[in-house]
Amino acid sequence: MPLIELRKVSKRFGRLIVLRDLSLAIEEGQSIVIIGASGSGKSVMLKHIVGLLRPDSGEVWFDGARIDDLPEKKLSELRQNFGFLFQMGALFDSLTVADNVAFPLVEHTHKAPDEIARIVQEKLTMIGLPDAGPKMPGELSGGQKKRVALARAIALNPRVILYDEPTTGLDPIRSDVINELILKLQRELKITSITVTHDMQSAFKIADRIVMLHEGQLIFDGSPDEIRKTEHPIVKRFVMGEADEQELASLRMTTAATSARPSRPQRATPSR
Amino acid sequence: MAIAMIEQVGRNTNNALAAFGDFCVFCYRTFVWLVTSGFRWKTLRLLFPQLYEVGVKSVPVVAVTGGFIGMVMAIESYTTFRTIGQEERMGSVITLSVVKQIGPVLAAVMLAGRVGGALTAELGTMNVTEQLDALRVMGADPVRYLVVPRFLACVLLTPILTIYSDIMGVFGGWMISTQFLGVPSGPYWFYVAKGVETWQVMEGVIKSIFFGGAIGLISCYKGFTCGSGASGVGRACTESFVESFIAIIVLNFFFAQFLRQLYESIYGIRGVFD
Numbered sequence: 001m002p003l004i005e006l007r008k009v010s011k012r013f014g015r016l017i018v019l020r021d022l023s024l025a026i027e028e029g030q031s032i033v034i035i036g037a038s039g040s041g042k043s044v045m046l047k048h049i050v051g052l053l054r055p056d057s058g059e060v061w062f063d064g065a066r067i068d069d070l071p072e073k074k075l076s077e078l079r080q081n082f083g084f085l086f087q088m089g090a091l092f093d094s095l096t097v098a099d100n101v102a103f104p105l106v107e108h109t110h111k112a113p114d115e116i117a118r119i120v121q122e123k124l125t126m127i128g129l130p131d132a133g134p135k136m137p138g139e140l141s142g143g144q145k146k147r148v149a150l151a152r153a154i155a156l157n158p159r160v161i162l163y164d165e166p167t168t169g170l171d172p173i174r175s176d177v178i179n180e181l182i183l184k185l186q187r188e189l190k191i192t193s194i195t196v197t198h199d200m201q202s203a204f205k206i207a208d209r210i211v212m213l214h215e216g217q218l219i220f221d222g223s224p225d226e227i228r229k230t231e232h233p234i235v236k237r238f239v240m241g242e243a244d245e246q247e248l249a250s251l252r253m254t255t256a257a258t259s260a261r262p263s264r265p266q267r268a269t270p271s272r
Numbered sequence: 273m274a275i276a277m278i279e280q281v282g283r284n285t286n287n288a289l290a291a292f293g294d295f296c297v298f299c300y301r302t303f304v305w306l307v308t309s310g311f312r313w314k315t316l317r318l319l320f321p322q323l324y325e326v327g328v329k330s331v332p333v334v335a336v337t338g339g340f341i342g343m344v345m346a347i348e349s350y351t352t353f354r355t356i357g358q359e360e361r362m363g364s365v366i367t368l369s370v371v372k373q374i375g376p377v378l379a380a381v382m383l384a385g386r387v388g389g390a391l392t393a394e395l396g397t398m399n400v401t402e403q404l405d406a407l408r409v410m411g412a413d414p415v416r417y418l419v420v421p422r423f424l425a426c427v428l429l430t431p432i433l434t435i436y437s438d439i440m441g442v443f444g445g446w447m448i449s450t451q452f453l454g455v456p457s458g459p460y461w462f463y464v465a466k467g468v469e470t471w472q473v474m475e476g477v478i479k480s481i482f483f484g485g486a487i488g489l490i491s492c493y494k495g496f497t498c499g500s501g502a503s504g505v506g507r508a509c510t511e512s513f514v515e516s517f518i519a520i521i522v523l524n525f526f527f528a529q530f531l532r533q534l535y536e537s538i539y540g541i542r543g544v545f546d
Binding site for chain 2: 076079082107
């Protein structure tokens, strides 16, 4: 039985259809990467899994139980099973790093302050920032913020971690640090990972399985080796990072229009 | 053309009703959380920083506004009272205007600008940086965690700041009347005590509780529903101030009517100079 299952999920915002009859099953312990162009519905899908969004039609299942129709209070309890690394970290600006990491422990558990402080230190050490506890998020670099957000996501030892574009905005070395951290958590804690990204290097490094979303539908589902060899034109272009003929044509039209525009007349020199 | 216009009107009406419905649900959720967990330590510990933000930091603004309003009232009413030789009775009119109407309304408007704007900007930024989603993922309802303490701080402190504004207004009026316009201090206070009753002071204070509630709810709601990016937050702040201001003015009208009828049904009609 899959740990997480989406059954014919559809979602629209106003007139924009973001997900169309999307079905996906994710096994426990798997590291699945969801790729797709910006606006293809990746982050929306991730938010459906954790109940932040509810589908217009279709069902979301977790551990054999339907969760998309649960009341917010039940969902809140269920979310103890999930860690979520947000795209920009989403650290609380008004709290220190230690308080940020302690937050889910304070909200979800009745642990003593000493115990919480011990867990916070353990998690910060795990992500390689053992001395960051007293700092404010504003004092951290982009990569450090993501690592702290990761420490917060694993504070409750969740069964599933959802990563929303974990390497976006980071340089290649810091991206690799995040990738290594994801792999480390995968190996050491046996966590199910669901990663949304359009960084193919990162996808190849951390994925057991890659799926691709295009206009709210699944157009590819396979292993990293399979996606390298695929002949599906959209998937192939995405993996290779190549724009299609239509996009290039519109770019050429814009360039032609710019060069055809008459140059500004020179100002006459005022005679005295 | 005409059908398109009717369609547009219909769509706008629908959107306005949907937004109002959304706001009502937001208010309901705030009250449910307020009753169920508002007075637990988990929420109360979040209240103290908000009391500081809403209350302590607003003191100078409210003091200056209140003080100058009293002073202006004294200058403006002096000539009229002098022509009828009743300068000594100025105090009752100035004080009555300050504690019943101008003090509470202006204090609330200042708070809508200072506190309301800050609340919308803070929550709006949290919204666009996904911090509200992060709260939900980590088991903390954003309404309980963010709105309830801010709403409580506004409801508890707006009346206190209004009283402070009233005191500054009364003092400002007295200072200008007696120190600069030559009205004798003793008779001034005598007529203040005669013309202003506890009921009238309380009218302003009671109104201000509701003004505070409206400011808290509207500013938090605008922050929670703001559009994406810096422009979304900026627009939400403007809307928050404008809508809080309108809410204050409209509430003030209904309270003036309601409290007048209540007063007359209890005490009958009395004049200021009786």
